[in-house]
Amino acid sequence: MAKPTTPQKAAAVRQRGVTMSDVARHAGVSRTAVSFVLSNRENASISEETRIRINDAVQALGYRPNAGARALASQRSDWYGLVTEIVTAPFAVDIIKGAQDQAWLDHRFLLIAPSDQADAVGPNQGLEDAATEKLLEQRVEGLLYAATYHRGVHVPESAHEVPTVLINCFDADGKLPSIVPDERAGGRVAVERLLRAGHSRIGVINLDPHIPAAVGRLKGAREALAGAGLELDPELVVSGHATADGGYEAACQILDRYPKDQRPTALFCLNDRMAMGAYDAIKERGLTIPGDIAVIGFDNQELIAAYLRPKLTTVALPFEKMGALGVQTLAALTAGQPITADQQLVDCPLLERSSV
Amino acid sequence: MAKPTTPQKAAAVRQRGVTMSDVARHAGVSRTAVSFVLSNRENASISEETRIRINDAVQALGYRPNAGARALASQRSDWYGLVTEIVTAPFAVDIIKGAQDQAWLDHRFLLIAPSDQADAVGPNQGLEDAATEKLLEQRVEGLLYAATYHRGVHVPESAHEVPTVLINCFDADGKLPSIVPDERAGGRVAVERLLRAGHSRIGVINLDPHIPAAVGRLKGAREALAGAGLELDPELVVSGHATADGGYEAACQILDRYPKDQRPTALFCLNDRMAMGAYDAIKERGLTIPGDIAVIGFDNQELIAAYLRPKLTTVALPFEKMGALGVQTLAALTAGQPITADQQLVDCPLLERSSV
DNA sequence: CCGAACGAAGACAACGTTGTCAAAAAGGGA
DNA sequence: TCCCTTTTTGACAACGTTGTCTTCGTTCGG
Missing domain, CATH: 3.40.50.2300 (Response regulator)
Incomplete structure (x- = not known):
C-alpha cells in the first residue's frame, strides 16, 4: 500500500491530478514500467533499481492512482455495495462495522446506501430499489443487504445481476445466500x-x-x-x-x-x-x-x-461477525464460487454480567 | 432519475455492460443524441420524438450509465467522503444518517470510511490518514470528518486538497469549517x-x-x-x-x-x-x-x-441535523464558496418526557 | 564475438463516458 | 425553388488507467 511518508512536500507539488505519465517522466522511465510497478504484476521483469526510482517518484509527486480510471480499464472495481435500512434505523450498526472492517482488510471499498423507507408503505415489503440501482451504476462487484432485525425480505430484481448476500435477514424467495443469527x-x-x-x-x-x-x-x-x-x-x-x-x-x-x-x-x-x-x-x-x-x-x-x-x-446478537462473514461470503462468490441459497447460522454468545 | 419500470425484461437482455452505443443503435440515433438526452443539457436541441425513442431504448435495454466512466470524462464524481470513527464506536450514528440522507437528496454519493483507531496510540491525536488517502483515490469532491464526541481534532494534511468540513468536532489548527452542537x-x-x-x-x-x-x-x-x-x-x-x-x-x-x-x-x-x-x-x-x-x-x-x-x-444532541448541515456546507464549498474556519452552532432541542 | 536472456521502451487498443465542432439532413416559409 | 432554421449526425480528442505486443538495447555466458 503506497502511502506518502512526506505529505508536506507532496501537498505542495500536487495541484490538479498527477497522472502516471507524470510519474514516468519524473522517474525517467516509461509509463508501462510505472504501471507494472504500481500493480506489481508477477510476469513483469523490472530491476530493483528502477522499481525504487519509480516509487520515489510516486512519493515525490504525491501520485495517487485514479480508482475510477483503474476500474474502467481493468473492469473490476473492488467495490461492494451495502444496502441497508440500518442507516435509517440504527440498531444493528455493528453489522456495518463488521462489514466495513472486513472489506477494509480485503482492500475493497464498501459503498453504503440507505434502503428507502418505502418499506413501510406499498407492496414492496423488501429492501429498496433506488439504492440498488445507484450502486449498480457504480459498478459494484457484489451486493449486501442488511436488515435491522431478523426477517425474510424481498430483494429487488436487479440484485440478481451480481453476487448478493443477505445479512441478518433471508431471501423470502429462497434464492440467495444469507447470514443469520442462530x-x-x-x-x-x-x-x-x-x-x-x-x-x-x-x-x-x-x-x-x-x-x-x-x-x-x-x-x-x-x-x-x-x-x-x-x-x-x-x-x-x-x-x-x-x-x-x-x-x-x-x-x-x-x-x-x-x-x-x-x-x-x-x-x-x-x-x-x-x-x-x-x-x-x-x-x-x-x-x-x-x-x-x-x-x-x-x-x-x-x-x-x-x-x-x-x-x-x-x-x-453477533452483528459484527455477521457483517464480516457477509463480506467474506461475498468475496467467495465474486471469486467464482457458485451461488447457493445457504443460510449460515452465526453463534450468539452468552455475555455474563451480574443478573444471574 | 431514469428507473427501469420493466426490470424483468431488462434483466433478461442485460448480460455484460450495455453501453451508450447500444442504446443509440437500438433507438436508431447517434451516440451524441443519447448523451444529450441522458444528461439533458440545456443547449441541446432534441425533438420530443427522439427523446422519447431514446428513453424507450434505455428502458428496453436496461441501460445503466457507468458512473466511473462518467466521472472520468466529466472530471466530477458527485462523491463525498465521510471519514469517521463512528463506524467503529457507534454512538453518533445519526450523523451518518443525516449526512447520508442529505447527500441522497443532492444526488451525491457518500463514501464512508472508518477512521483508524490509531487514534488511541501514537501522536496522531486526530482522525486517520489511510482512510483519507483511499477516499482521495476515489476522487471524492469533498471530505467530511465526523467524531463521536465533541472535541478538537487534527485532520490529515491531504484533507486540505479538497473542501473539508468537520462534524461534531472542530479543527484544532483552526483552519477548517465545522459544525458543532451549541x-x-x-x-x-x-x-x-x-x-x-x-x-x-x-x-x-x-x-x-x-x-x-x-x-x-x-x-x-x-x-x-x-x-x-x-x-x-x-x-x-x-x-x-x-x-x-x-x-x-x-x-x-x-x-x-x-x-x-x-x-x-x-x-x-x-x-x-x-x-x-x-x-x-x-x-x-x-x-x-x-x-x-x-x-x-x-x-x-x-x-x-x-x-x-x-x-x-x-x-x-442534533446529530442528524449536524450531518445534514455538514453535507450542505460541503456542497456550498465545492460549488466554489470560499473556505473559512467558521464554527456553525446547531441548536440542542429540549425533549420533554416525564422526569421533570 | 555471438546469441540468449533480461530490462525497458513505445505503440496501440481498449474501457465508457463527456464535450466540442463542423457538417449533413430535414423541414418551413417566402 | 431557395434560403434559413431546427435537428441530427459523425468524427475526434479528451479522461487515466490496464493490458498486450513488438522492438530495442544491454549484459552475460560460453
Missing part, C-alpha cells in the same frame, strides 16, 4: 445458563410470537429445558410489546400470578429492552436481582445491558 | 426548564470538566441561573465518570450531603448515562421522580432516555 442456539444457551444457576421454574417474556427471533429463541429454550428433563410451562410464557413498558407489564403478570413459593425464580426476557422493564417490575416488588429473581436478556444492547444495575447478563 | 444553549435550556418547573436548588452531575461539552453546558447552566437571579453553588456540582456508575455515585454524594430540607430538588445530569445511574440512587432512597427530585439529562440516547421509567426529559 437464535435457537442462543435461546438454548440462555436457558442453560439459568438451569446451571439452579433455576428450574423459569418465566419467559416473549416477543411477537411470529417473528423468527421469537420462534427460534423459544425453540432453543424448550430444548434446553428438555435437556434437563423439564418442560416449558405455557402459563409462564407471556408475550408483550417489544419495549420496556411491554416487558414491565409482562413481568408484572408473571410475578403477580402466583403465590410466593410458586413464583418463577428466573426470567428469560427475549430482548434487553423488555428486560429493562422487567427490572423495574421486580424492584418495585421489593425483590432483588439476582437474589430473588434472576434475569437474562437477549440482544446485548450495550447501552441497556451494560448500564442497568445490576448489569444484565444477556445473549449477544 | 452546548451552551443546550445547558441553558435544560436549566431554564428546571427553573420553570419551580426548582431553584439544582444539583449538577458534571462530566470531565475539561471537555468542550462540559464547559459549554455548565456555562449555559450558569447563564440560565443568572437569568433568574441565582448563582450556581459550586458545592452542588459533582464530577463523575461518564457512566451510569459514575452518575450513581455522584448522585449519592449530592443526595446524602444535605439534610432533607436543604437537598436539591432537581438534578441536571450532563449526560443520559449518568442520569440513568442517578435514577437508581434516587429510587434507592425511596424518593420519586419527578415528585421529590426532578431529573434532566443531556444527549438523548434513545435507548436510555425513552426507556427509563419515568421517561427521561433531556436535551438532544
